[in-house]
Amino acid sequence: MRYFVRRLAHALILLVAISVLTFFFAELAPGNYFDEMRLNPQISPEAVESMREKYGLDRSLPARYWEWILSVARGEWGFSFANNLPVAPLLWSRAGNTLVLTLTATLLAWALAIPLGTWWAAFGERRWWDRLWGLGTAAILSVPEILLALLFLLVALKTRAFPVGGMFSVHAAELSTWARLRDLGWHLILPGTVLAVSSLGVLIRHTRASVAEALAAPYVRAVRARGISERRLLFRYVLPVAANPLITLFGFSIGSLLSGSLLVEAVMGWPGLGSLLLEAILARDLYVVIGAVMCSAFFLVAGNLVADVLLYLSDPRIRAE
Amino acid sequence: MGKGFVVRAVDGVDLEIRQGQTLALVGPSGSGKSTLARCVLRLEAPTSGQIWFDGVDIVALGRNQLRKLRPRMQLVFQDAARAMNPRLPAADIVAEPLRIQKRGTLAEQRHRAVELMERVGLSEDMADRSPLEMSGGQRQRLAIARALALAPQLIVLDEALSALDRIVQAQIANLLLELQRELHLTYLLIAHDLNLADHLADEIAVMSSGRIVARAATPEVTSQALLVALLAAQGAIATSPREPGPEEVKTT
Amino acid sequence: MQALLEVEDLCVHFSARDGKVVRAADGVGFHIHEGESLGLLGESGSGKSVTALSLLRLLPPGGRIVEGRIRFRGEDLSLVPDRRMQQIRGSQIAMIFQEPGIALCPVVSVGSQIADVIATHRGWPKDRCRKEADQLLSAVGLPEPTRFFPAFPHQLSGGQLQRVVIALALAGQPKLLIADEPTTALDMKLQHEVLTLVQELRKSLRMSVLWITHDPDVLRVLADRIVVMYAGRVVEVGSAEQILHRPQHPYTVSLLRCAPQTRPAGSALRKQPLPVIDGNVPNLASLPMECRFAPRCPERMDICTEREPGLTQTESGRVVRCFKYGG
Numbered sequence: 050m051r052y053f054v055r056r057l058a059h060a061l062i063l064l065v066a067i068s069v070l071t072f073f074f075a076e077l078a079p080g081n082y083f084d085e086m087r088l089n090p091q092i093s094p095e096a097v098e099s100m101r102e103k104y105g106l107d108r109s110l111p112a113r114y115w116e117w118i119l120s121v122a123r124g125e126w127g128f129s130f131a132n133n134l135p136v137a138p139l140l141w142s143r144a145g146n147t148l149v150l151t152l153t154a155t156l157l158a159w160a161l162a163i164p165l166g167t168w169w170a171a172f173g174e175r176r177w178w179d180r181l182w183g184l185g186t187a188a189i190l191s192v193p194e195i196l197l198a199l200l201f202l203l204v205a206l207k208t209r210a211f212p213v214g215g216m217f218s219v220h221a222a223e224l225s226t227w228a229r230l231r232d233l234g235w236h237l238i239l240p241g242t243v244l245a246v247s248s249l250g251v252l253i254r255h256t257r258a259s260v261a262e263a264l265a266a267p268y269v270r271a272v273r274a275r276g277i278s279e280r281r282l283l284f285r286y287v288l289p290v291a292a293n294p295l296i297t298l299f300g301f302s303i304g305s306l307l308s309g310s311l312l313v314e315a316v317m318g319w320p321g322l323g324s325l326l327l328e329a330i331l332a333r334d335l336y337v338v339i340g341a342v343m344c345s346a347f348f349l350v351a352g353n354l355v356a357d358v359l360l361y362l363s364d365p366r367i368r369a370e
Numbered sequence: 371m372g373k374g375f376v377v378r379a380v381d382g383v384d385l386e387i388r389q390g391q392t393l394a395l396v397g398p399s400g401s402g403k404s405t406l407a408r409c410v411l412r413l414e415a416p417t418s419g420q421i422w423f424d425g426v427d428i429v430a431l432g433r434n435q436l437r438k439l440r441p442r443m444q445l446v447f448q449d450a451a452r453a454m455n456p457r458l459p460a461a462d463i464v465a466e467p468l469r470i471q472k473r474g475t476l477a478e479q480r481h482r483a484v485e486l487m488e489r490v491g492l493s494e495d496m497a498d499r500s501p502l503e504m505s506g507g508q509r510q511r512l513a514i515a516r517a518l519a520l521a522p523q524l525i526v527l528d529e530a531l532s533a534l535d536r537i538v539q540a541q542i543a544n545l546l547l548e549l550q551r552e553l554h555l556t557y558l559l560i561a562h563d564l565n566l567a568d569h570l571a572d573e574i575a576v577m578s579s580g581r582i583v584a585r586a587a588t589p590e591v592t593s594q595a596l597l598v599a600l601l602a603a604q605g606a607i608a609t610s611p612r613e614p615g616p617e618e619v620k621t622t
Numbered sequence: 623m624q625a626l627l628e629v630e631d632l633c634v635h636f637s638a639r640d641g642k643v644v645r646a647a648d649g650v651g652f653h654i655h656e657g658e659s660l661g662l663l664g665e666s667g668s669g670k671s672v673t674a675l676s677l678l679r680l681l682p683p684g685g686r687i688v689e690g691r692i693r694f695r696g697e698d699l700s701l702v703p704d705r706r707m708q709q710i711r712g713s714q715i716a717m718i719f720q721e722p723g724i725a726l727c728p729v730v731s732v733g734s735q736i737a738d739v740i741a742t743h744r745g746w747p748k749d750r751c752r753k754e755a756d757q758l759l760s761a762v763g764l765p766e767p768t769r770f771f772p773a774f775p776h777q778l779s780g781g782q783l784q785r786v787v788i789a790l791a792l793a794g795q796p797k798l799l800i801a802d803e804p805t806t807a808l809d810m811k812l813q814h815e816v817l818t819l820v821q822e823l824r825k826s827l828r829m830s831v832l833w834i835t836h837d838p839d840v841l842r843v844l845a846d847r848i849v850v851m852y853a854g855r856v857v858e859v860g861s862a863e864q865i866l867h868r869p870q871h872p873y874t875v876s877l878l879r880c881a882p883q884t885r886p887a888g889s890a891l892r893k894q895p896l897p898v899i900d901g902n903v904p905n906l907a908s909l910p911m912e913c914r915f916a917p918r919c920p921e922r923m924d925i926c927t928e929r930e931p932g933l934t935q936t937e938s939g940r941v942v943r944c945f946k947y948g949g
Contacts (some may be wrong), residue, residue, distance in 0.1 A: 267719070283942060535665035544898060565881065
């Protein structure tokens with residue numbers, strides 16, 4: 050129990066630190082929302098100033114930070130200038146979309162990586178096998194995400210088999226729940242696959258390394274000497290040990306996908322946090338930016354906490370601490 | 371350890387070793403032998419007490435003085451390979467202490483390293499080999515060569531011979547005795563093999579649960595059976611018969 | 623009476639990275655009768671562990687049985703299919719290894735690992751396997767089933783782990799137990815406990831044991847017969863009494879003489895050099911045409927550097943590979 054309380058406390062401190070840093074960095078970035086307006090000759094400087102005052106942009110940094118904290122406590126998370134709304138509802142809907150996309154992608158990636166990585170490791174003594182897999186994963190690894198995304202979009206355009214962006218079809222609201230889910234599914238396929246493939250290379254390698262290391266452990270020979278079948282050896286004695294570093298990686302991979310899906314979302318038109326963040330940065334919509342970054346950070350930290358829980362449950366040695 | 375518990379790893383130990391002599395510390399695992407050795411080397415600070423090395427209480431020394439002290443006491447482990455950088459060739463490993471203490475030029479260091487290696491029985495063509503390519507016995511010799519690099523006065527041998535095959539163990543025991551005579555070294559030998567301890571040591575101390583439960587200057591022991599009985603009564607160790615047909619002393 | 627295990631002409635080679643062939647075991651032969659305790663005595667590089675691993679076909683990658691026959695109760699283990707080998711491992715022949723801690727999977731409870739072996743070889747239902755596992759734990763001196771069955775290896779002491787390893791080996795009720803230096807990593811008290819335990823169990827189960835060790839003293843009380851190996855070859859075979867008290871091969875003689883002993887009071891031999899031969903085991907990848915012990919042999923003759931001696935019988939049930947005795 051103490052284990053978790055400690056982890057939770059760390060996580061909270063981390064999030065607070067991130068919020069401070071984000072605020073600070075956002076401040077350092079040149080420009081604010083009202084700069085565009087200033088360029089507009091039709092709006093008087095006084096009008097701009099009064100708007101700035103109204104939105105509190107003329108106050109000092111610590112004061113603004115405090116205001117923001119209060120706003121978070123109220124559930125508003127600041128104010129979006131571009132949308133004339135509190136930030137919170139924007140965040141939640143977009144965050145939800147990102148979650149759907151990245152969780153699907155994560156599950157897909159891992160569902161492929163674990164069997165493939167294990168298969169690779171199980172026969173890894175043969176050099177040609179090793180080489181083949183090494184090259185294959187290196188090839189996948191080195192393809193830039195954006196290239197993959199564009200490629201898939203091209204495929205979608207040419208074949209017309211997949212929707213070219215967006216999360217639902219235009220008429221989705223009129224469909225039944227089941228049909229809506231199917232619609233969602235079709236829209237998920239391309240961006241989900243892009244995200245999954247982009248992390249697949251690394252995941253397969255890590256899985257293989259972990260399994261190979263577990264297979265090389267001295268106890269494996271002793272277990273074989275007892276007459277335990279290879280299959281049982283793999284599933285009962287090797288994979289659980291190999292799982293340890295992989296579980297930690299799992300947490301990271303959720304976290305990093307969640308916070309790193311920006312590019313794919315933007316290119317493939319997925320209405321998630323990534324595209325929100327991009328829009329907000331371009332518009333200098335300060336509090337949306339901060340909100341989105343905090344959301345991202347939250348996902349990263351949450352992913353790690355999930356990894357901690359899973360690790361605790363799976364490895365008796367951790368429980369002994 | 372958990373809250374509120376204090377583990378007395380070493381509890382009220384009194385020991386002394388004269389220069390040029392060997393003290394063997396025997397006892398079961400967990401008796402505190404290694405902890406004691408680490409204190410002697412000041413790798414750990416004792417909770418209380420004094421350790422006099424060549425007339426100076428080293429417990430009270432500050433960091434700088436300790437650093438000057440270190441070359442005078444060295445340590446050889448049971449599995450020396452674990453204390454060696456596997457990417458370095460043998461000569462570099464032996465020269466490492468010289469490099470750290472900045473003694474001599476690179477060429478001089480290399481020369482001394484090869485010299486030391488030959489002294490411990492490793493031929494010059496092994497100078498560029500990795501420790502991984504060597505046998506267990508050769509690695510231990512390498513560790514001894516490295517320990518000699520800074521011309522120490524005291525060498526702590528923490529089960530340094532325990533993992534070796536019999537013939538190799540005897541060879542290295544002979545080497546250690548030779549070196550002791552030639553360089554007037556003092557040894558603190560931690561061992562669990564009573565026969566080895568008896569052969570190499572001037573005095574034996576038996577540790578159990580952090581305390582010294584028996585001590586005997588080996589030449590003064592009136593009979594082997596008495597010593598063994600003393601030790602066995604403490605439940606500290608078990609012996610196995612070495613000579614054909616002796617009485618076998620069993621412990622629980 | 624036919625022997626339980628007959629090894630004939632066993633050759634095990636390893637392919638090294640640079641293409642060289644390491645002849646880890648050459649022409650090894652010995653036999654073990656039912657209920658007998660055989661010691662395989664030799665130092666690192668003698669080929670003793672490799673020989674043992676070959677019996678169970680558990681050689682590390684790069685190693686293979688090049689030649690020879692391993693006849694166990696009528697079957698040649700070097701030829702049987704993998705499935706059959708898997709059946710034999712643990713149930714007919716069991717093996718315990720050097721460090722107990724590393725023979726156990728760290729994430730499965732100790733009791734489950736034992737129950738697993740029972741289930742594999744006897745196909746009983748889960749709770750019967752568990753009961754049997756509890757009984758085995760008792761038999762090796764860990765009698766509290768609620769305490770020890772669910773325990774994980776990291777929760778047990780070295781001595782307890784070694785007992786678990788023995789229980790694991792016995793779970794399949796093997797006819798032959800191979801013990802590869804099981805006591806080397808333990809302190810003397812534990813060594814003694816383990817050896818006593820195996821001796822007792824062996825007698826009650828009428829099991830043969832193959833002890834692999836570099837320490838002749840261990841074999842003094844345990845072994846009926848001893849096979850001495852050096853650099854991949856069998857150099858001497860005889861009863862324990864013969865080998866340990868009247869060794870013939872110069873290597874065996876050196877091995878037995880070189881150990882330190884507890885001296886009587888006032889002995890002048892204390893802190894004197896031990897009588898030991900120089901040098902190291904030869905490089906098994908490049909062996910010249912001579913007796914493998916010749917470079918270090920204190921009794922070397924001219925013929926010893928010209929070719930290798932064969933095994934000569936010197937007494938009933940005793941052979942030596944040395945030109946001193948023929949060859």
